[in-house]
Amino acid sequence: MAAPKKTPDRHYNFRGMNAVFAWSSIALLVTTLWMVWDDYAKPWKRFQAEFRERERQQLAAEAETEKAKLNQNEVARIQQDVANEEVTLEGKRGEFDELEATLIKIGKNLYAADARSRTTKSLLDTERFQYDSALQSGDEERIAKRRAEVERLAAKHTEQRNELEAITELKKSLEAEIKNKRSGLADAEKRLAGLRLGYDSLQERVAKLDKKIDYFLLNAPLMDFVLPALKIDQVILSGLYNDINFTDVDRVDRCMTCHLAATRMGFEGEEWKQPFRSHPRPKLFLSASSPHPYTEFGCTTCHGGLDRATDFARAGHSPIDDEQKRGWIEKWGWEKQKYLDTPILPAKYSEAGCIGCHAGNVWISGSELLDIGRQLIDKMGCYACHKIGYEAYEDLPRPGPSLRKVASKISPGFAYKWISAPREFRPTTWMPHFFFQPNTSSEENLKRQEAEIRAIVAYVWSQSATGEYAPAPTGDAERGQDLFDNVGCAGCHIRDAEAKRDDFFPQINRLHGPNLIRAGSKVSSGWLYAWIKDPKQYNPDTRMPSLRLTDQEAADITAYLMSSREPAYENLSIPEVDKTVRDELILSYLENNFTIESSHAKLDKMDEGERNRYLGEETIQKYGCWGCHDLEGFENAKPIGVELTEEGSKPIHQFDFGHVHDVPHTRRDWIKTKLMEPRIWDQGKEEVKSYKELYRMPNFGMSEREAEAVVANVLGFTKAYVLKSRRADQNPETAAIAAGRKLITSYNCQGCHLIEDQGHAIKSVIQDVGQLPPNLASQGARVQAEWLFGYLHDPSSVTMRPWLDVRMPTFGFKDAQVNTVVSYFQTRDKTDAFLSTPTVADPRHRAVGRVTFGMLQCAKCHPAGPQAGTAGVTAAELAPSLLLAPGRLRHDWVPEWIKDPQSFVRGTNMPANFAKMKDGSYQSPLAQALEAPMFASQKAEMMRYFDSEEELTTFLSDPDQVVVALRDHIWWNLSSN
Amino acid sequence: MQQLKDLQKAIVKSQIWKSIFRVGIPTDNRKRALAMLGNVVLHLHPIKVKKSGLRMSYTWCMGGTAFFLFLVETITGLLLMFYYRPTVEYAYFDMVDLREVAAFGIMRELHRWAAHAMVIAVWLHMFRVFMTGSYKPPREFNWNVGVILLVLTLLLSFTGYLLPWDQLAVWAITVGSNMARATPLIGAEGPGAAFLTLGGQKLIHIGSDARFGLIAGRTIGGGTLIRFYVLHCLGIPFVAACLMAVHFWRVRRDGGISGPV
Amino acid sequence: MNKYRLTTLSAILLVFVFVACGGGGDAKPAVETSAPAPVSESAAGGGAISGVINYSNGDPDAVIKMDADPVCLGLHTEPVETETIVADAGKLANVFVYVKEGVSGSYSPPEEAQLLNQEGCIYIPHVAGIMTGQKLVIRNSDSTLHNVHALPKNNEEFNQGQPFQGMELEKEFDTQEVMVRFKCDVHPWMGAYMGVLDHPFFAVSGADGSFEIDGLPAGDYVIEAWHETLGTQTQSVSVAADGAVDVTFDFASAAG
Helix, strand or coil: CCCCCCCCCCCCCHHHHHHHHHHHHHHHHHHHHHHHHHHHCCHHHHHHHHHHHHHHHHHHHHHHHHHHHCCHHHHHHHHHHHHHHHHHHHHCHHHHHHHHHHHHHHHHHHHHHHHHHHHHHHHHHHHHHHHHHHHHHCCHHHHHHHHHHHHHHHHHHHHHHHHHHHHHHHHHHHHHHHHHHHHHHHHHHHHHHHHCHHHHHHHHHHHHHCCCHHHHHHCCCCCCCCCCCCCCCCEEEEEEEEECCCCEEEEEECHHHCCCCCCCCCCCCCCCCCCCCCCCCCCCCECCCCCCEHHHHCCHHHHCCCCCCCCCCCCCCCCCCHHHHHHHHHHHCCCCCCCCCCCCCCHHHHHHHHHHHHHHHCCCCCCHHHHHHHHHHHHHCHHHHCCCCCHHHCCCCCCCCCCCCHHHCCCHHHHHHHHHCHHHHCCCCCCCECCCCHHHCCHHHHHHHHHHHHHHHHHHHHHCCCCCCCCCCCCCHHHHHHHHHHCCHHHCCCCCCCCCHHHHCCCHHHHCCCCCCCHHHCCCHHHHHHHHHCHHHCCCCCCCCECCCCHHHHHHHHHHHHCCCCHHHHCCCCCCCCHHHHHHHHHHHHHHHCCHHHHHHHHHHCCHHHHHHHHHHHHHHHHCHHHCCCCCCCCCCCCCCCCCCCHHHCCHHHCCCCCCCCCCCCHHHHHHHHHHCCCHHHCCCCCCCCHHHCCCCCECCCCHHHHHHHHHHHHHCCCCCECHHHCCCCCHHHHHHHHHHHHHHHHCHHHCCEECCEECHHHHCCCCHHHCCCECCCHHHHECHHHHHHHHHCHHHCCCCCCCCCCCCECCCCHHHHHHHHHHHHHHCCCCCCCCCCCCCCHHHHHHHHHHHHHCCHHHCCCCCCCCCCCCCCHHHCCCCHHHHHHHECCCCHHHHHHCHHHCCCCCCCCECCEECCCCCEECCHHHHCCCHHHHHHHHHHHCCCCCHHHHHHHHHCHHHHHHHHHHHHHHHHCCC | CHHHHHHHHHHHHCHHHHHHCCCCCCCCHHHHHHHHHCCCCHHHCCCCCCHHHHCHHHHCCHHHHHHHHHHHHHHHHHHHCCCCCCCCCCHHHHHHHHHHCCCCCHHHHHHHHHHHHHHHHHHHHHHHHHHCCCCCCCCHHHHHHHHHHHHHHHHHHHHHHHCCCCHHHHHHHHHHHHHHHHCCCCCCCCCCHHHCEECCEECCCCCCCHHHHHHCCCCCCHHHHHHHHHHHHHHHHHHHHHHHHHHHHHHHHCCCCCCCC | CCHHHHHHHHHHHHHHHHHHHCCCCCCCCCCCCCCCCCCCECCCCCEEEEEEEECCCCCCCCECCCCCCHHHHHCCCCCCECCCCCEECCEECCCEEEEEECCCCECCCCCCCEEEEEECCEEECCEEEEECCCEEEEEECCCCCEEEEEECCCCCCEEEEECCCCCEEEEECCCCEEEEEEECCCCCCCEEEEEEECCCCEEECCCCCEEEEEEECCEEEEEEEEECCCEEEEEEEEECCCCEEEEEEECCCCCC
């Protein structure tokens, strides 16, 4: 230490110390200020300031445009008017001053009079209370005194009120006078303001966004709690919660702090980049009148992410690919949030968020990708192995055909070749590849799989009922093709050698039934003939309906289908089984339950057949075939796949990425990779895993877009985060509609019909629009429930459209199923199930109906008898016979239909006879038309039932009356009732 | 200028001033000593500091640092108490909100960093005391007090760790508190648990042992959270403050910091 | 240091802190905004595009069979040719030619209505153009039932019956659409097409295959020729102020 100076008892050099302390204090101060600054200067403030500035610029530009639009001459003229008026007023200044002085004086008088009146009133009220007390006391003297007081005060009050009112009147008249005198100026100013309205209001908005000194002060650190312009925007969502294991906590969404234009329209252009873009489809999302207003649903319910975050990275924004990731890291310092379980879904998978609330609706309208994925899950049968606890996938039929009688249908050789590689025979099949996948490609494993397939066939054949089919009668393949294309087979089946499954995306239900190419190589003609004549004789639970084919028709179609063969496939040889390998497999199963020694003993006791069958049974248990196929002995077996009900919430570390390093560690990438290459996670593990431990999920040959559609759904299978009361309506009505939709999907009604504006898959084969099966919109409102019930059980009972080649098939529904369909239609149209009995119409209605029926020429399209169309007319313009109406249609619906057919079935050929006005009312052309001389006899006919011409005209001018009359004509004149 | 001087003189001579500031600015050693003794804050500070006490290479200044950090913790902790609610619904999200929304939410970060630094400081202090032999007579008692303070610091750290209520917190405390099960006699899975019986009934079981008392339940839950919060904010700091007073007094009493052994 | 100086310095620092960081985010906007273009009534120009549509594949001889409705049959003494391809002497009629790109400004629809007449059980005209907001009058001049079923994609669909002779229906389209198909559900051979545009620069080729679009301001345009079965063809032209441009389309190669 240096020798101390000046003061002897100081140890340290104080100048030095001062320096140290000074510098460290400054350092501390700087650090503190830096800390405060870091805490204050958040990125969201920069976004808000930027948006503010851009909006201000845009408004300023708009204001300038408005200004330019102003006709300057006009403005100048009015300003001159204003100036003139002001001058005139100035001239009258003396008058005004006098009036205003008087007004002030009167104002004072008014105030005083008012005060007096009020005082008197309050005294009166007091007195009345006293009077009341006096009455209670019963003291006569007191009572009398009080009464007198009350009366006096009441009188005084009335007097003062009159005085007050008089003064008020006077004041009003004076004010009116002044206003009158000023009216010229006021008028001119108003005109000026009106002219400048657009510009002025825009200028006001610009001014609000200007950065004046108070902007800086109000947004300064420490001051910004008072009235900041830059502030957090949050919305608290009750019922939509975060599940944090111990409890559920309502979400608090702060996304709009940066996404300032989300609920506003007009920010869709290219120049507006996120986060300043409007949300797409504002009619459906976020606007106040949409079903999902922002204040009730926020953002994270659908999109995921950390609701309370106000920072770009912490909110959980996920880049869709590496390129975007690099850009974000560079531009925004993005970091992956390791501990966030629910990152924001990438834009293309946003629809996954719909499932949380809308799962009960089965078909989620407005979602394209989601619905396609749902159909794929349905057709591929994912639900058959993986339990998915949502309405759309519960209690569905098995996706694959029954194998109980398969021995009577195909040969074991075909079965072997098919199981080995289904897409080799039929590229569009939904059955996946279980065998010969990348993780089972070693030589040993190949032999094992051959043994397994042999064993499966052996087992299934041993369980299957056998049967012989007499060969089909000869048929004409050309007629058969005609029938196939036109009688309705094409609604569910294609027959195309070149077809690939992905070609039909997104119309998945074109592949509802199998592609019937090469049928000749698969089945015998006898089986096929018997099958198409009556599918239920082979499988009582089949969804394939009967088209009520005659023997000849069936023979023709059989001939057509059987004409396609693939000899190369038929001649493929089946490899011999390596018995050693097979026996090893059997031992590996036996040793699970028995000691090694007894397993060997058991094996030795089995003969060839028994060995194959044993191995077959075990193999079926390994691969879970019963999930898709109905197999003897496996009716109640549980599906073998992982439950997917909450797959979208599964923590990422629970997904097995194995040794694969080029798949990003996100849920969506894992699921997509798994769907497209199910065995990939065994890569590099062949040494570690035994044969039985290898992954078993089969390969569906999915294209990328098929996989993405399914991924969109799986990402939506999450833990519940919406209170039941907040979900889309879950009531008996939605349940009825959901049940109906499930049935419609299972039986592919949309293959032929248009239901909820989707379907008509058969359109790709049937060119003539008139030959298409009908649009089933408003079916519930239209037909009688009992009739529909009977019709669905037996469509041959009535033919509404005899000109159609396509036939409504007989599905052989159970009553419960038919009731589901009827209930679906009625619930959709909100029809009252009860239908009153129609009363016989009076003669007037019947007459008017008959005459107008003729005038409107209804018979041009509606035959009066159930005959087919006349020569030269195509099916496009004919309509069902009206004789069928009373037994089929609801009598309360027919008048509404005639009045406005387009409101029930959009695009219907039935014309509207009553023009719809802009205000929603309908106009009848009949009254006016009746004036024409050619309708004189009709007029005379109708006049017989009316007292005067006015009455007739009134009747005919009212569309509601006319349509009722027409209905009455159909009900009571046409039929013999 | 003269007026200013007169004004100053008038103020300093007034009764109010004298009642607040007993001693003027010291001009000699006596006055210096008086200033120290007469002031509650300054009297904690020794009047004279020995030369040896300023050798940082010897003292490391860790004790002072630990105390300084304790003060930082108290102040930042107090500020955090305005926003943080120790219930299972709010604990985690209040912490998130402090980070995202609250002004000066950086107090939470400070509190956490200071906590880690304080634990390091007290360990280093303990090492230093050991290595300089400052536990030797007459300072044995102070060493013990110091050890208790160490334990209290670690307990503060332990109880505070639970408060963010995230996965790390809950599981760390689960594992940590599970150890209490193994306590002899009063731990349900420890040796001698069956010892304490009354009429054939075990008194010490999973719902009544030391661990139960610690975490207010059979598992970590809302009860644990509030209990740890109270311990963290009031219970342990209070005890620690008392013991620190003893600790500092003892140091002074025994001749100041790093006086000869 | 003098304690006064210290206080003063801190105060200055504090003030500095407030003023400097009061902005909180005065970053320059990242993207320039563009002011919206001023809207004004456009003046008609003097330029014109005219030309001819060639089609050398011959006129099909098909005839419309009106047997289904005896009234229709009775309205004609000679057979009526189908309207899908009307090609006389190698020139194609009923081709809708319009300016697809390059039109700027707004145009108000004319006061007169466009007429769509049903006469002799065919639509007259078969192809026409109409502006958005312009009145369309649909008249039934026959004594049989017709219904007018319009099938637009961007506009509202309608299907109105016209059972009485002389009945008229007034409609308007409010969104641009090329082309809107009209059909009659009673008489399936009837069809018409309307091109709905928000500017008046369109024309339909006549029996001699010629068309003319005038009133164009100077500029570069893309014009498209549309035919109901032969598809569309586009060409780019440059029109000088008061200039005329001649364009030819050939649909023969398109058909095939």
